[in-house]
Amino acid sequence: MPKARLTRVRSKQPVTRARIIEAAVLLTAEVGLEGWTIRSLAARLDSWPQVLYHHVGDRDAVAHAVVEEVVARFPLPDPELPWRPWFRELLLGARPVLREYRGVARRLALHGPTVPSALPIIDHGVALLARSGLGDEALAGYTFLLSGALSSIAIDDDRARLGVTPEMGDLTPHLHAGGEGLRAFGAALVRLEAGPDARETYAGYIHIYTIDRALDGIGARIAELTGDAGP
Amino acid sequence: MPKARLTRVRSKQPVTRARIIEAAVLLTAEVGLEGWTIRSLAARLDSWPQVLYHHVGDRDAVAHAVVEEVVARFPLPDPELPWRPWFRELLLGARPVLREYRGVARRLALHGPTVPSALPIIDHGVALLARSGLGDEALAGYTFLLSGALSSIAIDDDRARLGVTPEMGDLTPHLHAGGEGLRAFGAALVRLEAGPDARETYAGYIHIYTIDRALDGIGARIAELTGDAGP
DNA sequence: ACCTGAACACCGTTCAAGT
DNA sequence: ACCTGAACACCGTTCAAGT
DSSP: OSSSSSSSOOOSSSSOOOHHHHHHHEEEEEEEEOOOOOOHHHHHHHHHHHHHHHHHHHHHHHHHHHHHHTTTTSOOTTSSSSSHHHHHHHHHHHHHHHHHTHHHHHHHHHHHHGGGGGHHHHHHHHHIIIIIIGGGGGHHHHHHHHHHHHHHHHHHHHHHHOOOOHHHHHHHHHHTSSSSHHHHHHHHHHHHHHHHHHHHHHHHHHHHHHHHHHHHHHHHHHHHTTTTOOO | OOSSSOOOOOSSSSHHHHHHHHHHHHHHHHHTTTTHHHHHHHTTTSSSSHHHHHHOHHHHHHHHHHHHHTTTSSSSOTSSSSSHHEEEEEEEHHHHHHHHHTTHHHHHHHHOOOSSGHHHHHHHHEEEEEEEEIIGGHHHHEEEEEEEEHHHHHHHHHHHOOOOOOOHHHHHHHHTOOHHHHHHHHHHHHHHHHHHHHHHHHHHHHHHHHHHHHHHHHHEEEEEHHTTOOO
């Protein structure tokens, strides 16, 4: 087949770093952070891979810029709030943003918050924990709270992408051999298999449960360190 | 260049499913679960990709078999132990195994425990939490404890593989603009950059901190549900 | 400075034969 | 049943020119 167009119909704007990142963010919303390639992104811009290298860098540099942009969209809670509602609001508020840009939570959870837009969140969060009684443990506590919440979103991203994996189906025959613990596990698998809505509901429940138990854990530690017997 | 050997020097044993998985486990110990390809694994067996497809299946099926094998090597705590020491021993004991086979923790954390060898652990762990006071929340609590610990290992796997990423270096100039929270974060980055031993020490600290705070969180919830005021 | 053509060295996977 | 040859349709990345 001959080329359809001898003269390429180009979009008027030149390809710039800003336009590349904008297109990458949009593409991430459609197919997730691992769903696009440097080639498909170039095609979306009606351009070529080498142009992206020229303006931004390799695939990892483009993905990093997307993460920076997505983190910048997290709603920030009122800094006057006490530590517990501040973190609860931050983590619950980040979820809709991260669910829109699937794959970003996974990268944040595994690679750490290596983007400038995360720094004000870290700064306030760590300082807040430190002066609320965690002292030197504040950074460890912050890491614990954030990575727990991010992981729970990353797991759901994977489930949404993969659906019910064959491996999960292969497990079913083994479940009847077990006791009451496996019965509860089997019931959860059934909920996951019941469709996207049921999966979504279950993921939301696990996410909130994860956040609240993590906050409980930090609360217990603060009580222990400050000698507070608790309510 | 002509072929070095017209008649291939083959290992005596035929390629079987068991030998493929054994080689994949060994290769995972060397280069991590994402470090080998179906082609490099075939070469290690002095064989060809299609043979692996014939005996085991696609890359994902081979990786799944590796995870199954690695989980089977977790040391299991005494089932008579109360919930807190049982989980603490399980999670601390799993770490050396998962650190030997890098990448497995990440897959377990993100894909869930979809291997048969995980089922006895789930069965006992969930039942233990249920009868210790968590009741219907036992599976959510179990998920919370496991995914927290697994994520913390997965993060260290990535750090060990990637070393200090350029992104982390790019962050340094921003750190001085912040307050006390960022100073603590910057100090942690310095520890990560100080070399493999310092990174390892820090990762171990974070891992134990994560486990203990997660256990605290579940402990607080059990106390809340059972009306126990705690010690 | 920015864009284009062409290639390199890989992937996972599959088809069609061989023995 | 098991092994081998060959190819398909991709990747990320780089080199060498063009304008």
